[in-house]
Amino acid sequence: MSEEKKISKQATSSSNKDDSGTMYKKRDKIYPRETKGVFSRLRNIAMLALLGIYYGLAWLQWDSHQAILFDLPARKFYIFDLIFWPQDFFLLTLLLIVAAYSLFFFTALAGRLWCGYACPQTVWTEIFLWFERKIEGSRQQQIKLDKQPISTAKLTRKISKHVVWLIFSLWTGFTFVGYFTPIRELTTEFITWNLGPWETFWIFFYGFATYGNAGWLREQVCIYMCPYARFQSAMFDKDTLLVAYDEERGDPRGARKKGVDPASIGKGDCIDCKLCVQVCPTGIDIRDGLQYQCIGCAACIDVCDEVMDKVGYPRGLVRYTTDHAIHHEASPILRPRVIIYAAILLLLLAAMAYAIVSRNPVGLDIIRDRNTLYNETPMGLVENVYTLKVVNMTDHKQTYELSVSGLPESKLLGDYKNMQVASGEVGSFVVRLQVDPIVLKRPSTAVEFHLQSTSQTDLAVTETGKFLGPLVQ
Amino acid sequence: MTTDTENSSEENLPTIQKVISILWPSFVMAAFATIFFFTVFSPSELALIKGWTDVSNLAGYTIGFFLFWLLTALSCALTCFFRKPCTPKYYKNTDELDDAEE
Known part of the structure; x- marks a missing residue:
């Protein structure tokens, strides 16, 4: 100094x-x-x-x-x-x-x-x-x-x-x-x-x-x-x-x-x-x-x-x-x-x-519907609603398809097919997931969401979300 | 001894260096804070929480940056202020020191 x-x-x-x-x-x-x-x-x-x-x-x-x-x-x-x-x-x-x-x-x-x-x-x-x-x-x-x-x-x-x-x-x-x-x-x-x-x-x-x-x-x-x-x-x-x-x-x-x-x-x-x-x-x-x-x-x-x-x-x-x-x-x-x-x-x-x-040029955010924990359908199924934010970081428009695993015999409804997102954009899609309450062992079950591009096989992402159901006796 | 001489040189800093030592480090830190903060939070989404719908992202970044700068500048200014020597005896000592140096 x-x-x-x-x-x-x-x-x-x-x-x-x-x-x-x-x-x-x-x-x-x-x-x-x-x-x-x-x-x-x-x-x-x-x-x-x-x-x-x-x-x-x-x-x-x-x-x-x-x-x-x-x-x-x-x-x-x-x-x-x-x-x-x-x-x-x-x-x-x-x-x-x-x-x-x-x-x-x-x-x-x-x-x-x-x-x-x-x-x-x-x-x-x-x-x-x-x-x-x-x-x-x-x-x-x-x-x-x-x-x-x-x-x-x-x-x-x-x-x-x-x-x-x-x-x-x-x-x-x-x-x-x-x-x-x-x-x-x-x-x-x-x-x-x-x-x-x-x-x-x-x-x-x-x-x-x-x-x-x-x-x-x-x-x-x-x-x-x-x-x-x-x-x-x-x-x-x-x-x-x-x-x-x-x-x-x-x-x-x-x-x-x-x-x-x-x-x-x-x-x-x-x-x-x-x-x-x-x-x-x-x-x-x-x-x-x-x-x-x-x-x-x-x-x-x-x-x-x-x-x-x-x-x-x-x-x-x-x-x-x-x-x-x-x-x-x-x-x-x-x-x-x-x-x-x-x-x-x-x-x-x-x-x-x-x-x-x-x-990974594809991003997936799973947001559970905040207003209700779950719905029960007239058929007696338990339903959760999710908003999916899909980010397309590639330089082309992409079409994605969603599938879930972790819940046996679950059923997807809503925009889970033909999910189109332009290059550099974030797409927002609402999907509903229904399942028979018999398969639910806990009030909260982890579910894996797989997002797959329909045109590019290597373009995929898996994120984990929660499925909420009634308390099991 | 050494701190005394250092302090005496600090008192004799050029004005420009005094101004810069408040405005410049605070500017750099405000820039960092703005980057970190707004990477996590989008300004327009933050504004929505308050119910303001007409706040654009660019406005949010700008206002956020200047608020950060104001805070960091205040903090720098306080640091400089509290670094000022408080004992009158101190000045006598440095005068003697300066004389001895010459």
């Missing part, structure tokens, strides 16, 4: 002393400088791919429904061919555990890949920064603009930036709601100005959250809100890939004339240009060592490589490396931690795949 505090103190104090002419105060706005290089390109590709998936997937149709639809009003989730019901809830729990283990595995292996390339906070902050650069210009221009007194030119730029941000945020919110209410219906409702009050509310709520998180909070989300940033150190070891500054090679830092051999003036390779601090989206100095604010975006690697090229030193003063590698020790990729995480992850994935494949 105290070490962490020291590190963060160092980080803030070093970013305070920025050479760009601005004295950074604590928690002042960070203006990340744009970078060009291998990792920026990778980050941009990841950003475009992920945004494309988010905004595009909502529009994809699959069979007769939206490919991905979390139909909350009807309480079922469509994911391509699969339909999930409230009773599949344990799968969601399993999915969360799988997600957690993937995070452990990738963190142990490659550090904060998630934070730097895939986290929605990073992705949306990047696109918001892009808008900001298009409207307000480069880092220097933005700093200059913010220092200017209010003028029409400044106001125009600021207002247009926020308008663009807000429109983009509302589109994000609209897409978000489009995963819960079919997005095509939502679009029609929007065009005819007929959006439901709750849909409208959630579009604005999610839009506002996007605008606030990506436009205003940015790195503060990573620093103050993200639990992963706080506990990731538990998954790190000395062989975890991280972004690090090669202190041995770089120090002592300092300016020098071009073409001077750094060794001859007692200096390292770091020319102390502080560009690595300017590009950092969380405003830290990577040269202070591993800090929990570092999201591993590798912007400092790109900019430092550019500088190294310019001054004619080899690249990689700041690079992806491991703690062991940077201290010239062996740094194996495969180690017990990684192997164990991988094994558990594979096991969980297999369990999940099995659970999904082996789901």
Whole structure:
């Protein structure tokens, strides 16, 4: 704890002393400088791919429904061919555990890949920064603009930036709601100005959250809100890939004339240009060592490589490396931690795949008539009435037939034949079960209800219900 | 000793961190509570028990989520409130500590 505090103190104090002419105060706005290089390109590709998936997937149709639809009003989730019901809830729990283990595995292996390339906070902050650069210009221009007194030119730029941000945020919110209410219906409702009050509310709520998180909070989300940033150190070891500054090679830092051999003036390779601090989206100095604010975006690697090229030193003063590698020790990729995480992850994935494949796509709920315990027919038989809820989780319409066992010579009446249920629907059927009271040994007898599809032999389910009768003398 | 220094740093937390420590954990927990609760109970069926027929599921989820959030946020706020140090002596101690550090 105290070490962490020291590190963060160092980080803030070093970013305070920025050479760009601005004295950074604590928690002042960070203006990340744009970078060009291998990792920026990778980050941009990841950003475009992920945004494309988010905004595009909502529009994809699959069979007769939206490919991905979390139909909350009807309480079922469509994911391509699969339909999930409230009773599949344990799968969601399993999915969360799988997600957690993937995070452990990738963190142990490659550090904060998630934070730097895939986290929605990073992705949306990047696109918001892009808008900001298009409207307000480069880092220097933005700093200059913010220092200017209010003028029409400044106001125009600021207002247009926020308008663009807000429109983009509302589109994000609209897409978000489009995963819960079919997005095509939502679009029609929007065009005819007929959006439901709750849909409208959630579009604005999610839009506002996007605008606030990506436009205003940015790195503060990573620093103050993200639990992963706080506990990731538990998954790190000395062989975890991280972004690090090669202190041995770089120090002592300092300016020098071009073409001077750094060794001859007692200096390292770091020319102390502080560009690595300017590009950092969380405003830290990577040269202070591993800090929990570092999201591993590798912007400092790109900019430092550019500088190294310019001054004619080899690249990689700041690079992806491991703690062991940077201290010239062996740094194996495969180690017990990684192997164990991988094994558990594979096991969980297999369990999940099995659970999904082996789901019984037909569900049966037996509800006994609550008003009467039993009836007696004029013929002297005892009768129980049941309401059957039949869930069809297949992607076709099904016809079922019901049979019972456990009661000798019992007779079924009502809708027990030709029970038709459409795909993804719940059918409700009333059946009556009659039996001669002579066979009843107890007031309550267990009865097995077998439901069988008429077209698919392997589509069947058996549930136990109760048959109530008179007290036996 | 250690608790004193920790508390003193807690007092100096940035405002944004104070606000977030109430609104954010409560938001996450409210989301979990909403998922768990409404997986078991359908909002429109719950509303029927009360005799309200015009409550849609979406309305139920929304109102349920915000009620959960209100409760969890209140609980977080109370936790933060009760974590405030109560003895005036405490402040003297931390001043000395801070001086010593510098």
